[in-house]
Amino acid sequence: MAEVNKLNGFLEKRFPKIALVVGIIGICGAIILGREDSTQFFYSYLVSYLFFLTISLGALFFVIIQHLTRAGWSVGLRRIPEHLMANLSLMAVLFIPILLGLHDLYHWSDTAEVLHDALLLKKAPFLNVPFFIVRAVLYFASWIWLARFFFKNSTDQDKSGDKGLTLSMQKVSAVAILIYALTQTFSAIDWIMSLTPHWFSTMIGVYIFAGGILTSICTISLIALLLRRFGYLRETINVEHYHDLGKLIFGFVIFWAYIGFSQYFLIWYANIPEETEWYLHHISGNWNTFAIFIIVFHFVVPFFLFASRHAKRNLKLHTGVVLLLITMHFFELYWVVMPNFSHHGIHVSSLDFLCFLGIFGIYTSVLFFRMGKFSLYPLKDPRLKESQDFINH
Amino acid sequence: MAISVIGEFKDPTELLKAAKQTRKAGYEAFDAHSPFPIHGMDDAMGLKGSILGWVVLCGGLTGCVAGFGLQAWVATEAYPLVISGKPLFSYQAFVPVTFEVTVLFSAFAAVFGMFGLNKLPQLYNRLFKHKSFSKKATSHGFFISIDSELSDDEVSIVEFLKSIGATNVSGVKE
Numbered sequence: 027m028a029e030v031n032k033l034n035g036f037l038e039k040r041f042p043k044i045a046l047v048v049g050i051i052g053i054c055g056a057i058i059l060g061r062e063d064s065t066q067f068f069y070s071y072l073v074s075y076l077f078f079l080t081i082s083l084g085a086l087f088f089v090i091i092q093h094l095t096r097a098g099w100s101v102g103l104r105r106i107p108e109h110l111m112a113n114l115s116l117m118a119v120l121f122i123p124i125l126l127g128l129h130d131l132y133h134w135s136d137t138a139e140v141l142h143d144a145l146l147l148k149k150a151p152f153l154n155v156p157f158f159i160v161r162a163v164l165y166f167a168s169w170i171w172l173a174r175f176f177f178k179n180s181t182d183q184d185k186s187g188d189k190g191l192t193l194s195m196q197k198v199s200a201v202a203i204l205i206y207a208l209t210q211t212f213s214a215i216d217w218i219m220s221l222t223p224h225w226f227s228t229m230i231g232v233y234i235f236a237g238g239i240l241t242s243i244c245t246i247s248l249i250a251l252l253l254r255r256f257g258y259l260r261e262t263i264n265v266e267h268y269h270d271l272g273k274l275i276f277g278f279v280i281f282w283a284y285i286g287f288s289q290y291f292l293i294w295y296a297n298i299p300e301e302t303e304w305y306l307h308h309i310s311g312n313w314n315t316f317a318i319f320i321i322v323f324h325f326v327v328p329f330f331l332f333a334s335r336h337a338k339r340n341l342k343l344h345t346g347v348v349l350l351l352i353t354m355h356f357f358e359l360y361w362v363v364m365p366n367f368s369h370h371g372i373h374v375s376s377l378d379f380l381c382f383l384g385i386f387g388i389y390t391s392v393l394f395f396r397m398g399k400f401s402l403y404p405l406k407d408p409r410l411k412e413s414q415d416f417i418n419h
Numbered sequence: 420m421a422i423s424v425i426g427e428f429k430d431p432t433e434l435l436k437a438a439k440q441t442r443k444a445g446y447e448a449f450d451a452h453s454p455f456p457i458h459g460m461d462d463a464m465g466l467k468g469s470i471l472g473w474v475v476l477c478g479g480l481t482g483c484v485a486g487f488g489l490q491a492w493v494a495t496e497a498y499p500l501v502i503s504g505k506p507l508f509s510y511q512a513f514v515p516v517t518f519e520v521t522v523l524f525s526a527f528a529a530v531f532g533m534f535g536l537n538k539l540p541q542l543y544n545r546l547f548k549h550k551s552f553s554k555k556a557t558s559h560g561f562f563i564s565i566d567s568e569l570s571d572d573e574v575s576i577v578e579f580l581k582s583i584g585a586t587n588v589s590g591v592k593e
Contacts, residue, residue: 291514291515297504335472336468
């Protein structure tokens with residue numbers, strides 16, 4: 027099959043540069059404006075940061091699970107999540123501003139305040155700055171190690187065609203999924219749950235995971251559709267693969283709603299002040315309207331749009347649903363993070379846009395720059411043919 | 420008197436080809452039989468998409484409304500009880516059961532809808548009278564059967580099936 031396997035032209039040369047310029051403008055603008063209101067800056071930054079981090083983490087999970095289940099159908103499109111997860115090294119660098127803003131974001135980091143707070147004093151052995159940093163280093167070390175391992179083996183196979191690489195990836199994937207589950211959960215506890223340090227929810231980890239994996243699959247689909255528009259991977263990723271991605275998206279839309287509701291439901295039923303506090307903040311003022319908006323457009327609308335087989339196979343509609351869900355993931359994270367800062371309702375700031383633009387630009391630039399250097403699909407994967415011949419019943 | 424003429428084919432590829440030819444020859448009341456699903460058979464036979472999805476959607480929505488409605492009615496009208504100080508109409512508490520009933524009704528609609536659309540259960544079918552068919556159809560045989568209301572058609576249909584490469588061709592009557 028004669029399929030172009032290398033990016034060239036606009037997407038390879040100019041696009042990463044344009045994205046980089048956009049990113050630098052965004053970050054610089056955010057830093058200049060953020061000098062006046064550092065707390066707003068760090069909250070805006072955290073939302074956008076988490077948005078891209080969850081996409082990369084979801085992609086890592088996607089790759090691990092493909093190897094763990096020895097999936098054949100996804101081989102042709104696996105390079106896209108591989109590139110997304112390789113961006114985790116970039117996310118480690120972009121984490122530095124959050125470390126600088128610890129005191130603006132996490133009030134448990136203020137030792138004087140902790141001394142007056144019985145609950146925080148109890149939690150201090152876990153929630154203290156040095157241990158927080160150690161954990162962050164540990165998370166990034168394991169993610170980057172896993173991402174590099176799977177990326178390197180997969181791209182090495184492009185050259186050597188060695189089937190042993192597939193086997194070794196399958197072997198590591200079992201351990202990888204365990205490491206992933208632990209680090210993913212604890213990072214959500216550290217970076218999101220501890221924004222409200224009195225509050226606790228045993229579901230926050232899986233809740234953030236659910237949104238992340240959903241958005242990640244949507245992003246895979248979106249990038250594949252973008253490449254398709256430019257004439258790449260038209261045969262390797264065909265309507266059958268979009269159909270399957272659509273099924274996964276549909277499933278994870280339901281999973282996200284299921285997890286989100288379960289978290290709310292248990293807290294609502296038990297009605298314990300330390301737990302209800304969080305929801306009280308997140309539904310006060312027009313945050314309530316915002317929450318309903320998220321339920322409708324993150325669950326109800328995509329559920330009905332994507333229930334049908336025809337919808338998943340109609341690439342225009344597919345693009346629409348995927349874009350909607352990616353946007354809603356940003357809004358969802360905004361709803362999760364922001365009420366800790368603007369307590370009584372939505373307060374849109376120019377920093378929200380600038381931070382997003384900044385990270386978006388840098389993230390996409392690095393992504394496409396790296397994509398230009400490797401084959402667009404695993405050239406010599408032993409299951410490539412199985413993937414290309416795959417047909418849905 | 421209605422008859423069916425059955426012809427056997429060697430493998431799935433032959434069956435697929437035969438189904439296309441049968442359709443092209445203008446036969447409408449025909450069916451292809453295989454022990455397993457064959458890719459592209461729907462197109463070859465000119466079958467339209469199943470309406471089962473819509474049946475399931477209706478089942479699911481009915482279940483959703485029924486599950487929620489029942490709980491709302493019981494909690495507010497039939498047996499109003501204050502539970503842990505919450506309002507009688509606590510819709511949050513109704514969600515799990517609503518969800519379960521939705522799934523249950525969807526599953527019922529899917530299973531029984533499938534039975535209905537396939538006209539199952541069917542204890543008798545005249546095709547079973549065909550020797551080769553009754554032996555192999557569920558394990559390793561590939562067949563095409565063409566129905567006709569007029570038993571006079573038998574000869575021409577037999578001729579046709581033989582012409583497209585069928586073996587063991589014979590007609591079965593009611």
